[in-house]
Amino acid sequence: xxxxxxxxxxxxxxxxxxxxxxxxxxxxxxxxxxxxxxxxxxxxxxxxxxxxxxxxxxxxxxxxxxxxxxxxxxxxxxxxxxxxxxxxxxxxxxxxxxxxxxxxxxxxxxxxxxxxxxxxxxxxxxxxxxxxxxxxxxxxxxxxxxxxxxxxxxxxxxxxxxxxxxxxxxxxxxxxxxxxxxxxxxxxxxxxxxxxxxxxxxxxxxxxxxxxxxxxxxxxxxxxxxxxxxxxxxxxxxxxxxxxxxxxxxxxxxxxxxxxxxxxxxxxxxxxxxxxxxxxxxxxxxxxxxxxxxxxxxxxxxxxxxxxxxxxxxxxxxxxxxxxxxxxxxxxxxxxxxxxxxxxxxxxxxxxxxxxxxxxxxxxxxxxxxxxxxxxxxxxxxxxxxxxxxxxxxxxxxxxxxxxxxxxxxxxxxxxxxxxxxxxxxxxxxxxxxxxxxxxxxxxxxxxxxxxxxxxxxxxxxxxxxxxxxxxxxxxxxxxxxxxxxxxxxxxxxxxxxxxxxxxxxxxxxxxxxx
Amino acid sequence: xxxxxxxxxxxxxxxxxxxxxxxxxxxxxxxxxxxxxxxxxxxxxxxxxxxxxxxxxxxxxxxxxxxxxxxxxxxxxxxxxxxxxxxxxxxxxxxxxxxxxxxxxxxxxxxxxxxxxxxxxxxxxxxxxxxxxxxxxxxxxxxxxxxxxxxxxxxxxxxxxxxxxxxxxxxxxxxxxxxxxxxxxxxxxxxxxxxxxxxxxxxxxxxxxxxxxxxx
Numbered sequence: 001x002x003x004x005x006x007x008x009x010x011x012x013x014x015x016x017x018x019x020x021x022x023x024x025x026x027x028x029x030x031x032x033x034x035x036x037x038x039x040x041x042x043x044x045x046x047x048x049x050x051x052x053x054x055x056x057x058x059x060x061x062x063x064x065x066x067x068x069x070x071x072x073x074x075x076x077x078x079x080x081x082x083x084x085x086x087x088x089x090x091x092x093x094x095x096x097x098x099x100x101x102x103x104x105x106x107x108x109x110x111x112x113x114x115x116x117x118x119x120x121x122x123x124x125x126x127x128x129x130x131x132x133x134x135x136x137x138x139x140x141x142x143x144x145x146x147x148x149x150x151x152x153x154x155x156x157x158x159x160x161x162x163x164x165x166x167x168x169x170x171x172x173x174x175x176x177x178x179x180x181x182x183x184x185x186x187x188x189x190x191x192x193x194x195x196x197x198x199x200x201x202x203x204x205x206x207x208x209x210x211x212x213x214x215x216x217x218x219x220x221x222x223x224x225x226x227x228x229x230x231x232x233x234x235x236x237x238x239x240x241x242x243x244x245x246x247x248x249x250x251x252x253x254x255x256x257x258x259x260x261x262x263x264x265x266x267x268x269x270x271x272x273x274x275x276x277x278x279x280x281x282x283x284x285x286x287x288x289x290x291x292x293x294x295x296x297x298x299x300x301x302x303x304x305x306x307x308x309x310x311x312x313x314x315x316x317x318x319x320x321x322x323x324x325x326x327x328x329x330x331x332x333x334x335x336x337x338x339x340x341x342x343x344x345x346x347x348x349x350x351x352x353x354x355x356x357x358x359x360x361x362x363x364x365x366x367x368x369x370x371x372x373x374x375x376x377x378x379x380x381x382x383x384x385x386x387x388x389x390x391x392x393x394x395x396x397x398x399x400x401x402x403x404x405x406x407x408x409x410x411x412x413x414x415x416x417x418x419x420x421x422x423x424x425x426x427x428x429x430x431x432x433x434x435x436x437x438x439x440x441x442x443x444x445x446x447x448x449x450x451x452x453x454x455x456x457x458x459x460x461x462x463x464x465x466x467x468x469x470x471x472x473x474x475x476x477x478x479x480x481x482x483x484x485x486x487x488x489x490x491x492x493x494x495x496x497x498x499x500x501x502x503x504x505x506x507x508x509x510x511x512x513x514x515x
Numbered sequence: 516x517x518x519x520x521x522x523x524x525x526x527x528x529x530x531x532x533x534x535x536x537x538x539x540x541x542x543x544x545x546x547x548x549x550x551x552x553x554x555x556x557x558x559x560x561x562x563x564x565x566x567x568x569x570x571x572x573x574x575x576x577x578x579x580x581x582x583x584x585x586x587x588x589x590x591x592x593x594x595x596x597x598x599x600x601x602x603x604x605x606x607x608x609x610x611x612x613x614x615x616x617x618x619x620x621x622x623x624x625x626x627x628x629x630x631x632x633x634x635x636x637x638x639x640x641x642x643x644x645x646x647x648x649x650x651x652x653x654x655x656x657x658x659x660x661x662x663x664x665x666x667x668x669x670x671x672x673x674x675x676x677x678x679x680x681x682x683x684x685x686x687x688x689x690x691x692x693x694x695x696x697x698x699x700x701x702x703x704x705x706x707x708x709x710x711x712x713x714x715x716x717x718x719x720x721x722x723x724x725x726x727x728x729x730x731x
Contacts, residue, residue: 267603274601276575278540352603359607363566363614 028445029452036442043438050431054424061420068413069233073225075406076236080222084215091211098204109197112190119190123183240410247403254397258293261342261390264383265289268348293394296338300395303331310402339391346387350380541575542729543648544568545639548594549657550582551630558621560684560722561656565617567725568654574599574606577646580617581635583657584627585664588634594620598646630662633669640674651678654728658686659701675714680705681728682718 008016028035224232269285269292277284305316306327316327354376446453546568548561565580572578579596581587595616599606636653643651659682663669682705691698702718709716719727 270574271602271604274575275573275603275606276541276601278538281538355604355607359610360570363570363610365566 022451025449025451029449032445032449035445039441039445040438043434043441046434047431050427050434054427054431057420057424057427061417061424064413064417064420068410068417071413072233072236072240072410075240075410076225076232077222080218080225084218084222087211087215087218091208091215094204094207094211105197105201109194112194112197116187116190116194119183119187123180123187237410237414240407241414243403244407244411247400247407250400251397251404254394254400257390257393258297260386261293261394262286262289264349264387264390265292265342265345268345268352271348271352292338292342296335296391297394297397299331299335299338300391301398301401303328303335303395304398306331310398312398312402312405335391335395339388342387342391343384344387346383347380350376350383539647539649541577541646541648542572542650542652543577543643543646544572544579544652544654545642546578546580546654546656547587547632547635547639548580548582549630549632549655550584550624551627551662553626554658554686555624555626557656557684557686558624562617562621563722564654564656564683564725564728566614567728569610569613571729572599572610574601574603577643577648578613579639579642580620581638582620582624582627583630583632583635585629585631586634586667587631588637590638592635592638593642596642629664630657630660631664631667631669632657632659632661633671633673634667636673636675636680637671640678643678650731652729653678653680654683655680656683658688659705660688673708673712673714675709675712678712678714680709680714680716682716683720683728684722685718685720 006016006020007013008019010016221232221235225236266283266286266289269289270283273284273288275283275285279287301310301312302316304310305313306319306324308317308324311317316324319327546561546565548558550558568578575598577596577598580594581592582594584592586592595613597609597613599609632655636655639653643653661669682702685698685702687695687698691701706716706718721727
């Protein structure tokens with residue numbers, strides 16, 4: 001029906017279409033100025049709005065980067081403080097332990113030195129000399145006997161006496177030398193003890209040197225942090241990311257453990273709270289089981305806090321030692337009770353399973369499972385063991401949780417910065433696209449009315465020719481022609497503007513740098 | 516102090532919201548057993564269905580078995596019934612008692628001359644509404660051939676909103692074999708009555724596939 005009304009000549013569709021197209025083109029030609037204006041103003045408006053949005057986003061991104069940097073710096077400082085304090089504590093304990101031993105060591109060394117000194121003195125005693133009269137006897141013995149038997153006898157006696165004296169002296173000399181040697185031999189363990197004591201001192205000194213080197217390294221990192229060096233910031237950032245993923249992985253494992261724990265106690269919990277009541281669409285027994293597990297996790301957190309292994313709650317960490325110890329005792333007792341309850345529930349689960357299996361077998365005439373039941377104690381014991389151990393295992397979830405919470409701030413900060421940069425990039429891209437779209441749309445519009453424009457151009461050229469011809473006669477006409485030329489030049493320029501956006505920023509470039 | 520009041524109010528509102536859980540998650544099952552004529556011989560099959568039903572029910576569910584006789588709209592026709600305890604161990608004990616009660620009934624059964632199915636369904640609706648169960652099922656173990664004694668009025672519309680009616684073991688009578696249209700008409704008529712009452716109708720003859728009885 002509508003098509004029929006559009007047909008000017010129903011028998012000639014092509015003619016009708018041509019007429020309509022011509023009319024359409026004329027209308028578009030008449031509306032050319034306002035439409036160009038609308039396109040230009042709209043694109044400019046969108047371009048400016050997007051630029052403003054991008055600038056605002058980059059400012060927010062800059063602030064967030066600064067804030068991330070400060071947070072990272074503070075967390076790094078805190079970590080370094082903790083590490084340096086810990087190293088100093090270790091040095092303190094080493095020095096105290098070793099210094100406490102030093103008087104005893106010194107006394108021992110002095111005793112050893114005294115013993116060595118005494119032994120040395122004793123060993124330095126000269127062996128007994130040969131008797132002085134042996135020279136006189138020797139001289140007498142050298143007198144020639146000249147065949148006198150009495151003299152020969154006397155000389156023989158002297159010779160014997162000398163031999164006897166010589167052997168006695170030699171024996172005494174050997175004895176004295178033996179004593180010296182034994183004294184020197186006794187010195188050997190003293191020397192060894194001295195060497196051992198000095199080696200112990202050397203080892204202690206080396207330990208202290210190593211600790212001091214570690215402290216030097218930490219101090220260097222600390223100084224880098226204080227000077228806000230990029231390398232230190234990158235290291236901290238990388239460390240946070242690593243911590244985030246590792247702790248997330250460990251937390252996932254812990255969640256798996258908690259789920260097993262939940263399945264272990266949810267069914268038998270029906271014996272305690274009933275199996276027909278619901279809270280917000282969930283079975284009360286399941287919620288009770290979940291609450292028990294969450295209470296265990298909470299107790300684990302408090303226990304770790306009280307032991308100062310984690311630092312999630314400063315209030316607990318800053319408690320007096322006596323109060324902290326009380327908290328350790330209380331939380332551990334609660335955990336022990338809950339673990340016992342879980343163990344009992346795990347046992348109940350097995351009892352229920354057996355009862356249900358027996359009933360099912362009786363109702364559905366299933367085959368007896370007595371052979372399997374005889375080995376059921378293994379699964380019962382395993383379930384009870386798991387029910388008892390899992391609450392304590394979940395206690396340690398506090399450590400990865402702390403790392404996760406601390407590193408999460410950094411990771412979310414980095415993600416936020418990336419998101420803001422991407423949004424700013426998108427805003428600038430959209431703005432530039434709209435700006436270029438202005439030219440494209442104007443050209444497309446003109447393409448639609450190319451016929452009237454062509455006619456317009458012919459008319460203008462003809463007018464120009466007429467004006468030029470008249471200008472030769474009238475100077476005013478030349479002025480008009482110049483004006484017409486100016487207008488034409490301006491029109492050409494308005495259709496071919498090339499835009500350069502000085503504020504265009506890629507999301508991959510650092511904040512504040514523009515291309 | 517005001518913050519504390521707000522926190523307490525929030526906790527109370529959460530608690531009351533949780534306690535105000537009005538949606539029932541329990542199931543109510545009412546089984547009607549045809550005890551007329553030769554159909555009593557089919558009751559062995561009914562034992563299997565009851566055992567299967569017992570194995571499928573959970574703590575808090577309700578289950579009743581009633582016979583269809585001359586005048587079934589009566590509590591006297593209830594063979595055995597139970598609303599299971601919230602505790603699973605007690606539920607298991609109740610199921611064992613239920614089974615024993617039904618077995619005793621099967622041993623001493625006497626055939627009834629008439630079959631008042633409508634009266635039985637009315638009694639079932641009453642029982643199921645009283646249990647407040649979220650899912651209501653009526654199992655009809657019968658050939659669905661209603662035979663009323665003189666004076667009994669059963670031309671009553673059934674109120675079966677939210678009730679699922681499952682016809683089990685609808686045996687073919689000799690007359691059905693002569694003219695199968697009778698059998699089909701009988702089934703159609705019951706389906707229409709149940710649908711008119713707002714209930715849903717299912718028909719299961721293959722008792723080897725008992726898992727089709729309860730489809731959630």
